[in-house]
Amino acid sequence: MGKQILTTCAYCGAGCQLYLNVEDGKIVSSTPANGRTNEGNLCLKGHYGWDFLNDPQILTKRLTKPQIRKNGVLEEVEWDEAISYTAERLSEIKAEYGPDSIMGTGSARGPGNEANFVMQKFMRAAIGTNNVDHCARV
Amino acid sequence: MSMGIPEIENAKLLFIFGYNGADSHPIVARRIIKAKQKGAKLIVVDPRITESARIADMHLQLKGGSNMALVQAIGNVIINEGLADQKFIEDHTNGYEEYKEFVKKYTPEYAEPICHVPAEQIREAARAYAKAETSMILYGMGVCQFAQAVDVVKGLASLALLTGNFGGPNMGIGPVRGQNNVQGACDMGALPNCYSGYQSVTDDAVREKFEKAWGVKLSNKVGIPLTHVPHRVLEEKDEKKKIHAYYIFGEDPAQSDPDLNEIRETLDKLDFVIMQDIFMNKTGLHADVILPSTAWGEHDGIYSACDRGFARIRKAIEPKGDVKTDWEIISLISTAMGYPMHYNNTQEIWDEMRSLTPSFHGATYEKLEALGSIQWPCRDESMEDKGTPYLFTGGKFSHPDGRGKFFATEWRPPCEVESPEYPYSLSTVREVGHYSVRTMTGNCRALANLEDEPGWIQMSPEDCDKLNVKEGELIRVFSRRGSLMTRVLPTERVKPGATYMTYQWWVGACNELTTPYLDPVSNTPESKYCAINLEKINDQAWAEQCIKDSYESIRKNMGIDTAKKEV
Ligand code: SF4
Numbered sequence: 001m002g003k004q005i006l007t008t009c010a011y012c013g014a015g016c017q018l019y020l021n022v023e024d025g026k027i028v029s030s031t032p033a034n035g036r037t038n039e040g041n042l043c044l045k046g047h048y049g050w051d052f053l054n055d056p057q058i059l060t061k062r063l064t065k066p067q068i069r070k071n072g073v074l075e076e077v078e079w080d081e082a083i084s085y086t087a088e089r090l091s092e093i094k095a096e097y098g099p100d101s102i103m104g105t106g107s108a109r110g111p112g113n114e115a116n117f118v119m120q121k122f123m124r125a126a127i128g129t130n131n132v133d134h135c136a137r138v
Numbered sequence: 139m140s141m142g143i144p145e146i147e148n149a150k151l152l153f154i155f156g157y158n159g160a161d162s163h164p165i166v167a168r169r170i171i172k173a174k175q176k177g178a179k180l181i182v183v184d185p186r187i188t189e190s191a192r193i194a195d196m197h198l199q200l201k202g203g204s205n206m207a208l209v210q211a212i213g214n215v216i217i218n219e220g221l222a223d224q225k226f227i228e229d230h231t232n233g234y235e236e237y238k239e240f241v242k243k244y245t246p247e248y249a250e251p252i253c254h255v256p257a258e259q260i261r262e263a264a265r266a267y268a269k270a271e272t273s274m275i276l277y278g279m280g281v282c283q284f285a286q287a288v289d290v291v292k293g294l295a296s297l298a299l300l301t302g303n304f305g306g307p308n309m310g311i312g313p314v315r316g317q318n319n320v321q322g323a324c325d326m327g328a329l330p331n332c333y334s335g336y337q338s339v340t341d342d343a344v345r346e347k348f349e350k351a352w353g354v355k356l357s358n359k360v361g362i363p364l365t366h367v368p369h370r371v372l373e374e375k376d377e378k379k380k381i382h383a384y385y386i387f388g389e390d391p392a393q394s395d396p397d398l399n400e401i402r403e404t405l406d407k408l409d410f411v412i413m414q415d416i417f418m419n420k421t422g423l424h425a426d427v428i429l430p431s432t433a434w435g436e437h438d439g440i441y442s443a444c445d446r447g448f449a450r451i452r453k454a455i456e457p458k459g460d461v462k463t464d465w466e467i468i469s470l471i472s473t474a475m476g477y478p479m480h481y482n483n484t485q486e487i488w489d490e491m492r493s494l495t496p497s498f499h500g501a502t503y504e505k506l507e508a509l510g511s512i513q514w515p516c517r518d519e520s521m522e523d524k525g526t527p528y529l530f531t532g533g534k535f536s537h538p539d540g541r542g543k544f545f546a547t548e549w550r551p552p553c554e555v556e557s558p559e560y561p562y563s564l565s566t567v568r569e570v571g572h573y574s575v576r577t578m579t580g581n582c583r584a585l586a587n588l589e590d591e592p593g594w595i596q597m598s599p600e601d602c603d604k605l606n607v608k609e610g611e612l613i614r615v616f617s618r619r620g621s622l623m624t625r626v627l628p629t630e631r632v633k634p635g636a637t638y639m640t641y642q643w644w645v646g647a648c649n650e651l652t653t654p655y656l657d658p659v660s661n662t663p664e665s666k667y668c669a670i671n672l673e674k675i676n677d678q679a680w681a682e683q684c685i686k687d688s689y690e691s692i693r694k695n696m697g698i699d700t701a702k703k704e705v
Contacts, residue, residue, distance in 0.1 A: 005454035006452060007434075008451050014166050015143075015441065015449055017510065020435060025456060035449070035510060036449075037165065038165050041165055042165070043165055046165075052417075052433070053433060053434075060417045060419060062430075063428060063430030064430055067427070067428040068426070074425075082427060085427065086427050086471050087471050093383045093409060097382050100361075101379075103364070103381050105364060106323040108319050108322070111388050112437070112440060113322040113325065113448075113491075114439050115388075115463070116326035117488075117491045118464070118481070119468055122472045123385075124333075125352045125472075126477035128355075129357055130339050130359060130361030132328055132330060133329060134324075
């Protein structure tokens with residue numbers, strides 16, 4: 001049996017509400033919901049923009065495994081290795097050049113507010129710098 | 139936005155500035171059409187004949203980059219014709235006398251040759267704006283991506299102050315942002331100068347509060363903006379002041395930043411580049427570590443709409459592959475670096491954020507569940523506080539003295555203007571159906587079929603005749619920074635000498651051409667405008683083959699088996 005999940009469209013700042021219709025663990029369609037801003041309407045992107053989750057590989061490929069560049073080539077690794085390598089390199093750079101030599105970004109796209117909060121906390125509390133910013137401004 | 143999206147349809151006059159609703163936010167555009175049906179007047183300021191311009195009562199087709207001159211000329215007319223709201227100005231604002239003095243010289247006749255808009259039309263627009271019962275200003279990237287962006291925004295706010303169009307329903311001024319969660323990234327403190335809720339990192343009391351909560355000493359030095367990174371990597375001589383590591387999370391600077399050559403050089407020069415994203419992208423080609431994360435639809439959380447509305451996103455399906463949520467990845471790295479962070483779910487993160495952020499404190503998960511969406515400020519946890527549809531109620535502003543401040547400054551021409559060598563202007567625009575750098579929409583079958591690489595350049599029929607090019611033909615476009623090929627699209631909607639390209643294409647990436655000049659205050663790149671030249675390509679078959687080859691090679695780089703893939 002399918003289920004309907006209420007969510008907010010990921011494509012622009014209008015904040016339209018929609019249902020993702022899920023069958024056998026796959027999204028098969030979306031239905032407009034009666035949100036504050038969209039009142040039962042969606043544009044093309046709200047109607048069809050979920051398809052990238054099925055990874056049809058038209059333009060690029062979903063990333064499915066952490067990778068580390070070794071001798072110039074990206075190689076798939078386990079999470080433990082990716083995390084400890086990243087932490088080590090960041091710690092080394094911080095020790096050598098100071099916290100302000102590291103820059104981090106927030107994301108104005110899919111991750112959501114909580115991930116942005118955690119990112120700026122990480123940059124400020126763990127790295128020790130206010131060097132955090134995201135792409136679009138004003 | 140000082141107002142909410144639903145209020146748009148109830149305004150008596152809409153003043154739409156450099157914002158193409160139909161292309162960037164179709165649902166906002168719907169409200170604009172509704173407002174019109176309810177009898178609202180529509181004034182559109184845009185160099186192109188956009189969808190909104192077509193239904194407008196008045197279209198000021200100004201020259202790109204002349205916004206500031208036009209805005210101040212409108213202020214000039216409002217004052218000179220006695221249309222200003224003197225009571226509102228007296229009760230709720232500061233700086234009116236200086237403003238009045240400054241805009242004196244910006245008469246419509248002074249602005250006409252700068253803006254290419256007839257003086258009489260400027261007068262009419264100013265009168266209509268000032269006289270309507272409630273007027274609302276909407277502005278978009280057409281304003282934000284010019285180097286004088288912040289000035290123009292303050293100038294527009296001054297028009298609303300001048301006419302008392304703040305503090306009540308169906309009025310005010312609103313940026314309509316492109317990407318879905320720009321508002322959210324700002325709200326959460328992904329900014330070099332503030333924590334969540336726009337609390338300043340240089341305010342001692344604020345910083346002490348965060349230090350206490352996080353158990354660590356925090357820097358009181360404002361961080362560097364993203365757009366300064368290339369300079370801090372390529373030109374900074376002092377090793378201690380250089381940027382050495384770059385943690386890129388959910389962004390693709392190697393596709394979306396102005397001047398792509400410079401960005402690629404920057405990424406290669408850095409000691410360490412971390413890329414955390416859902417798709418392979420151009421930045422990933424330069425990364426030292428790639429951390430795969432869950433996508434929208436695979437995780438929980440909250441977004442902020444452009445009108446300050448928080449709303450939930452929910453997990454619908456299990457992610458495929460060995461991926462983690464963004465916040466979990468960051469927490470793991472932090473813990474491994476000796477600063478432990480651990481959360482079980484997004485609600486725990488949200489609750490920590492709320493406890494530190496007074497203006498969002500009342501927006502609990504429970505309340506969002508019940509109400510669907512809450513516009514901040516929302517301070518109180520009780521059900522009574524349902525958020526704030528419009529800001530500055532009763533003319534009370536967020537400055538310490540509660541008064542709105544007038545602003546005026548000289549108009550400056552765009553940093554790069556047309557010259558004999560580069561006689562055309564190029565502006566970058568957005569297209570319906572595709573979403574900024576396209577890793578998401580480009581991978582949705584129904585949307586990918588809308589258009590094909592390498593995209594189009596819009597030109598006036600006069601310019602097409604001059605260059606002897608036809609619709610669909612490939613043409614070479616070059617600027618001082620790079621060159622590319624794209625298809626010709628003749629259209630009556632643009633003026634001769636002006637051209638437009640969309641910025642989501644991979645082969646015809648128009649940011650190969652654009653300038654890295656920045657607005658000094660917002661640090662937004664002036665990617666809207668640069669000078670270019672155009673050249674007819676005689677051997678079209680060769681050009682088509684080039685495009686095909688480069689498209690295939692991009693897809694191959696992104697890890698797609700191109701031989702197998704022809705669905
Ligand atoms: S459905 Fe369209 S208008 Fe609504 S949020 Fe999504 S992209 Fe924006």
